[in-house]
Amino acid sequence: MKKLIISIVLVNLLAACASEPKKEAAAPAPAPKAEAPKAAPAPAPKAEVDPLNDPNSILAKRSTYYPFDVSVVQEADKPVVQAHAKYLSEHANRKVRLEGNCDERGSNEYNLGLGQRRADGVNKMLVLGGAKADQLESVSYGEEKPMASGHDEASWSQNRRTDLNYTK
Amino acid sequence: MVLRVLRGVAGLLLWAQASMAGAVLNIEIIGAGEHQIPIAIVPFGGDDKLAQAINEVVTGDLQRSGLFRLVDPTGKSPHEPAEVSYPDWQVRGAEALAIGTVAAQPNGRLEARFRLLDAVKQTELTGQAVSAGENQIRAIGHRIADLIYEKLTGDKGVFSTRIVYVNRVGKNFRLIVADSDGYNEQTVLAQSEPIMSPSWSPDGSHLAYVSFETMHAVVYVQSLYTNQRMVLADFRGSNSAPAWSPDGKQLALVLTRDGSSQIYLSRPDGSGMRRITFSGAIDTEPNFSPDGQYLLFTSDRGGSAQIYRMPVEGGAAERLTFGEGTNFSPRHSPDGKSFVFAHLDNGKFYVAVQDFQTGQMSLLTEGGWEKKPSFAPNGKLILFASEARSRGILATVSSDGRVKQHMFTQSGDAREPVWGPYP
Numbered sequence: 001m002k003k004l005i006i007s008i009v010l011v012n013l014l015a016a017c018a019s020e021p022k023k024e025a026a027a028p029a030p031a032p033k034a035e036a037p038k039a040a041p042a043p044a045p046k047a048e049v050d051p052l053n054d055p056n057s058i059l060a061k062r063s064t065y066y067p068f069d070v071s072v073v074q075e076a077d078k079p080v081v082q083a084h085a086k087y088l089s090e091h092a093n094r095k096v097r098l099e100g101n102c103d104e105r106g107s108n109e110y111n112l113g114l115g116q117r118r119a120d121g122v123n124k125m126l127v128l129g130g131a132k133a134d135q136l137e138s139v140s141y142g143e144e145k146p147m148a149s150g151h152d153e154a155s156w157s158q159n160r161r162t163d164l165n166y167t168k
Numbered sequence: 169m170v171l172r173v174l175r176g177v178a179g180l181l182l183w184a185q186a187s188m189a190g191a192v193l194n195i196e197i198i199g200a201g202e203h204q205i206p207i208a209i210v211p212f213g214g215d216d217k218l219a220q221a222i223n224e225v226v227t228g229d230l231q232r233s234g235l236f237r238l239v240d241p242t243g244k245s246p247h248e249p250a251e252v253s254y255p256d257w258q259v260r261g262a263e264a265l266a267i268g269t270v271a272a273q274p275n276g277r278l279e280a281r282f283r284l285l286d287a288v289k290q291t292e293l294t295g296q297a298v299s300a301g302e303n304q305i306r307a308i309g310h311r312i313a314d315l316i317y318e319k320l321t322g323d324k325g326v327f328s329t330r331i332v333y334v335n336r337v338g339k340n341f342r343l344i345v346a347d348s349d350g351y352n353e354q355t356v357l358a359q360s361e362p363i364m365s366p367s368w369s370p371d372g373s374h375l376a377y378v379s380f381e382t383m384h385a386v387v388y389v390q391s392l393y394t395n396q397r398m399v400l401a402d403f404r405g406s407n408s409a410p411a412w413s414p415d416g417k418q419l420a421l422v423l424t425r426d427g428s429s430q431i432y433l434s435r436p437d438g439s440g441m442r443r444i445t446f447s448g449a450i451d452t453e454p455n456f457s458p459d460g461q462y463l464l465f466t467s468d469r470g471g472s473a474q475i476y477r478m479p480v481e482g483g484a485a486e487r488l489t490f491g492e493g494t495n496f497s498p499r500h501s502p503d504g505k506s507f508v509f510a511h512l513d514n515g516k517f518y519v520a521v522q523d524f525q526t527g528q529m530s531l532l533t534e535g536g537w538e539k540k541p542s543f544a545p546n547g548k549l550i551l552f553a554s555e556a557r558s559r560g561i562l563a564t565v566s567s568d569g570r571v572k573q574h575m576f577t578q579s580g581d582a583r584e585p586v587w588g589p590y591p
Contacts, residue, residue, distance in 0.1 A: 069472075097383075107496035107510060107539060108364050108584065109409045109422070110466055110473055112378075112385060113429035113450035116406045120424075139384035140406045140424075144362035151537070 051087065052094075052166065058083040064122055066160040068105065071117040073125055081122055084164055085129020092132065095168040098122045100140040101147070103156035108142055115140030118162045198572040201235040205320050208239040208262040208287075212280060213247035213269035218305055222270055222280060225309025228349065229327040230316065232564075233549075234571025249283060249292060257287040264293070266316060270308070277301060280308050284316055294319050306351060326544040330588040331551060332356075332366040332375060333562060337580030343377060345392065348544070348587070350562060350575045356390060367410045367419075368588045369436075376400060376410035376419060387421055389436060400438045411454045411463075412436075413480075420444075420454035420463055420480075431465060433480070444482050455499045455507075456480070464488075464498040464507055475509055475522075488522065489529065495520070497540050501567075502547040508532075510539045510552075519552050519565060532569040542587045543567075551587045 051057045064077035073081055088094055100115030119138035126136060148155035207230065209223045230236040239262040246252040247269050257265050268282030283295040296315060300307045307328065314325030326348060335342045343357040343366060357363060361380040368375060376389045385406040390397035401407040405424030412419050419436060422429050426443065429450045434441040445451040449469035456463060460480065467476050470487060473494040478485035489495040493513030500507050501521075511520040516535035522528065537555035544551065547567060554563035556574055560581030565572045575582075 069468075105512060105515070106473065106494070107453060107466065109452045110450060110468075110496055112364075112406050112408050113422070113424070113452050116424050117428060117450065120405075120428075138405060141362065141380065142364075142385075144364060144380065 059087055062164045062166075064118075064162045064164075065157065066118060066162075068103065068156070068160065069114065070160075071100075071114060071121050073121050078125070081125045082129050085126045085131050088126060088132070088135050089130030092135070093168065094166060095135050095137070096126075097165040097167055098126075098136060098138045099163045099165055100138070100142075101145060101159055101161045101163070102143045103159045104143045104146065104151070105156070106143070108144065112140050112142035112144075115142045115162075118160075122162045122164070194576040196574045196576075197232055197234065198574070199234060199570050201233075201566070201570055204235060204237040205263060206237045206239050206261050207264040207266065207316070207320070208241045208257060208260065210241045210245055210247070210265065210267045212267075212282070213245075214271045217272075218270065218278070220305045222268075222305060222309045222312065223266075225306050226266065226313045226316070229310060229313035229325075232349070232573055233317065234566055235317075235321060249285065252285065254287055254290045262287045264316075264320060266312070268312075272302065273299070278305065278308060280312065282312050282315075284319055306347065310347065310349075323548055324546045324590075326546050326549065326587075326590070328591055329545060330372070330591075331562070331585055332368065332588060333553075333585035334363050334366065334583045335577060335580050336362075336560070336583060340580075343375070345375075345588075350577060356392065356395075364584055365409055366584060366586055367412060368586060369412050370414055370416045370589055372589045372591065374436075376412065376421075378408045378410070389419075398438070400434065400436075401432075401441070409452050409454060411456060413456050414458055414460045420456065422452045422454070431463070444480070445478070445485070447485075451476075453497050457500050458502060458504040464500060466496050466498065473512075475507070488524075488527070491529070499542050501543050502545055508541045508543060508550055510541060519550060521550075521567070530569070532565045532567075533572070538563070540584055540586075542585070544587050545590050549587075551585050553583050553585055 052059050061080045064073055098119040100119035102111035102115045119140055123136050123138045146159045148158045209227050211223045215221045227238055231238055239260050244256055246267050265285040265287045268280055270280040273279050277299050279297055279299040281297045284293040286293050298308050298311045310327040313327040317325035329348045330345055331348055332345050335344050339360050341359055341363045342355050343363050344353050345356055346353045359381050364378045366375050366377040374389055374391050378385050378387055385408045386402045387400040387407045387410050388397050389400045403423050403425035407423055409422040410419050418433050420431055420433055423432050428448055429452050430443055431445040431451050431454050432441055432443050447469045449467055451465055451467045453466040454463045462477050463480055464477050466473055473496055474487055475489040475495045475498045476485040476487050493511055496510045498507045498509040506521050506523045508521045511518045517538045518531045518535045519533045519538050519541045520529050520531050539553045541550045541552040549564050549566055551564050554561050560583050562575040562582045562585050
């Protein structure tokens, strides 16, 4: 069941144009000067920077990592998830896809289930932190989209991951 | 095991074929059956007019089974029984001899007439005419190999069956159906998002599979005749692991719509969806028993991934695997007496089988990156995904573990193979 995106347009137009969500977690914010030529709506009401685009914000972290065959959010990643929860609670128009991934140790199907459980774990923590269920979608790629392809812990540790992918 | 049970019928068994002309892939055979039947396959009369020699196809098939030793026919080329000088073949050590002719019929079809002779008793064991379309030389070869195999081993041949697998090259995925030897590839679906878990309908007419083309796992059912397809399950989260019942009237599949991965049943059109496991753990990879009464599946309900069995209609699940390591991807043998699965221990995957009666597990491979095993419809060979030279490849092992072969597809990685049913 696809979530119909009923995005109410009463959202702050200006925030929308000043800050297209970035797909890449670590992507630096667009150089401010590049924005200049755009015909900004008259007197730009206070350059309100969306913290999602601040490379120094904890919100720039968009992944949680796991030990082997574990799906609960680790202590080290909780502040990241909580910060996104707060952000989502304050930006009701934002939506995020939680994409669970696994290393290759397990069957492809078992890993699909494990990746889903990882994504669902982040989803629950976001809801507890104030995000609304309709802002969130949990999916799993199992071991199908590895970030690193080696048969070693160095690769596996990068692949055991949930990505928070802002889609709006 | 196996060995010249003449006039046996029935049975299960073996598989594929090689021959290097126009090879799409490279096949390596490792090991041999305990007893190999020495057989000579004489080039067929009329063969030189074909794009590919039939005897090469037959020879490749028999060789790959590990159950035959091919005797070189060079210098002798009888095509009819009257032309056979038995002492010539006895001297070469052949116990069986296949001869024949092939010719195009007025309607354009090819017809091969072949005979299998017992070189020791000097008698004809079987003879048959096999015909096929003009581009189906390999199909004729496979059919003849099946007949020879069945006559000499007592088990039904699987050279004419097909396999399905996923080919991954970079970020491109293709769902491929091929002959059991990997030749004659046909692309069922090609896209840049992952494809996994193909599953044959019992009559071989449809495939169910999982595709991520809409950015999450959705189960589709596609006709191999019309290529038409439909969505079987597209609920929130992941929809996966389709498995057909033996009568083709229902599928088991895995959904996360109600929480964790749980097993459901539905009709092939997606209607009548109902949940049958209630564990809160990951329950996945359902596989029906040949009598349709039970499901094997993988679950981590006991703390680690293990194999369980439960009645299809619901009820208590029984854990079947214990001991070191974790276990995945169970599939029943065609006779329902055992199951094959992937065993992970100490960082290595093995192909393992376990007998239902004794509970005894045995490893069929030395271990490596070996996943997703499935039986050939005769139960004599097991197809699985392996890895060699840093590529995902298809591999088979005989059910007694003696004969292995590696099949290198043209490019990229071969994943998620499943052996199809008899044609």
